[in-house]
Amino acid sequence: MSSITSLAELREKIDAIDADLLRLINERAACAVEVAKTKIAQGEQGTFYRPDRESLVLRRIKDMNQGPLPDYTAVRFFRELMSSCLALEKPMNVAFLGPEGTFTQQAVVKHFGNAVKAMPSATIDEIFTVVEGGACQFGVVPVENSTEGVISHTLDRLLNSHLKICGEVEIRVHQNLMGHVANLADITEVFSHQQSLAQCRKWLDKNLPHAKLTAVSSNAEAAKMAAANHQVAAIAGRVAAEIYELDILAKNVEDEPNNTTRFIIIGQQISSPTGRDKTSLVVSTGNKPGALHQVLEPFAKLGVDMVNIESRPSRQGVWDYVFFIDIDGHCEDDKVAQALVLLKTNVSMLKLLGSYPKAVI
Numbered sequence: 001m002s003s004i005t006s007l008a009e010l011r012e013k014i015d016a017i018d019a020d021l022l023r024l025i026n027e028r029a030a031c032a033v034e035v036a037k038t039k040i041a042q043g044e045q046g047t048f049y050r051p052d053r054e055s056l057v058l059r060r061i062k063d064m065n066q067g068p069l070p071d072y073t074a075v076r077f078f079r080e081l082m083s084s085c086l087a088l089e090k091p092m093n094v095a096f097l098g099p100e101g102t103f104t105q106q107a108v109v110k111h112f113g114n115a116v117k118a119m120p121s122a123t124i125d126e127i128f129t130v131v132e133g134g135a136c137q138f139g140v141v142p143v144e145n146s147t148e149g150v151i152s153h154t155l156d157r158l159l160n161s162h163l164k165i166c167g168e169v170e171i172r173v174h175q176n177l178m179g180h181v182a183n184l185a186d187i188t189e190v191f192s193h194q195q196s197l198a199q200c201r202k203w204l205d206k207n208l209p210h211a212k213l214t215a216v217s218s219n220a221e222a223a224k225m226a227a228a229n230h231q232v233a234a235i236a237g238r239v240a241a242e243i244y245e246l247d248i249l250a251k252n253v254e255d256e257p258n259n260t261t262r263f264i265i266i267g268q269q270i271s272s273p274t275g276r277d278k279t280s281l282v283v284s285t286g287n288k289p290g291a292l293h294q295v296l297e298p299f300a301k302l303g304v305d306m307v308n309i310e311s312r313p314s315r316q317g318v319w320d321y322v323f324f325i326d327i328d329g330h331c332e333d334d335k336v337a338q339a340l341v342l343l344k345t346n347v348s349m350l351k352l353l354g355s356y357p358k359a360v361i
């Protein structure tokens with residue numbers, strides 16, 4: 001006798017589970033609507049979105065998950081559910097580097113889910129401006145790439161903005177050569193964002209040594225241009241090829257197999273501690289000997305882990321630099337708070353860019 005359960009029986013079981021799931025999902029959504037009413041009653045209507053709470057919810061799901069769904073899938077599912085619950089509380093506009101089809105747009109969906117309204121901006125500067133002005137509650141901007149390093153435009157703009165970093169998200173970046181060209185040898189010009197061209201430099205030198213390489217405002221913009229001109233190609237993500245109906249001429253043309261971009265979420269609000277946070281700050285020391293030591297000393301003394309340090313010209317004088325620093329922990333954690341007090345006495349300027357939960361997936 002076979003022990004295989006009949007298809008009809010299994011489908012009946014799935015139908016019953018789906019009915020339970022639907023009831024539970026709507027129960028959760030109704031609870032989120034109640035949360036919104038409580039927030040309004042407590043005068044907190046400006047902060048429906050809670051990055052700290054979202055990260056705790058997603059981390060708990062990841063820790064509880066026993067499969068067979070992989071953690072990543074379980075977290076993405078709850079990411080979408082929470083996104084829809086938040087939309088019932090308050091619809092949100094999130095600015096990204098457009099047009100449609102950029103990696104920044106993928107970062108919006110990974111971090112906020114599909115229920116927010118993603119609003120394309122033409123430049124990184126414009127993303128900051130629309131969030132500063134309140135037309136969008138949040139913005140997503142690239143901050144560093146594992147192959148090419150920091151996005152200096154973002155760091156420079158952070159220096160002069162009152163916005164806070166309230167989250168981070170990482171995207172594995174696969175680049176593709178795309179267009180309507182029959183043979184690679186016929187390609188006269190390749191368009192892409194300057195960062196994307198740089199991420200594929202070796203591949204381009206080897207495979208398209210005679211093509212002119214032209215940097216444009218985003219890789220989705222490049223895809224748009226390749227759709228209009230059949231002698232040129234673009235380097236962009238797969239989503240851009242789908243949106244602009246281009247053929248993928250070569251897949252995964254990035255030089256480094258682990259090519260990853262880190263994005264930050266910028267907004268007006270500060271995130272509460274979750275126990276697994278990061279703090280970003282910028283300091284200025286003036287051009288004097290031992291300056292870097294004075295920056296590092298407070299963290300070493302208090303045992304605070306520094307995860308990144310980057311120097312940039314301050315644009316205030318020749319050879320005057322500022323340091324962008326990421327440390328482990330929240331600015332309200334004891335050790336971090338003490339280190340920041342010490343650091344303040346060692347530097348001429350300290351600006352807290354934000355404390356925020358570390359990316360969950």
Ligand SMILES: O=C(O)C(=O)C[C@]1(C(=O)O)C=C[C@@H](O)C=C1
Pocket residue numbers: 032035036048049050051053054057081082083085086089
């Ligand atoms: O806990 C809250 O503050 C909620 O608004 C609920 C909820 C959720 O669906 O779990 C929704 C949106 C917030 O960003 C965080 C969590």
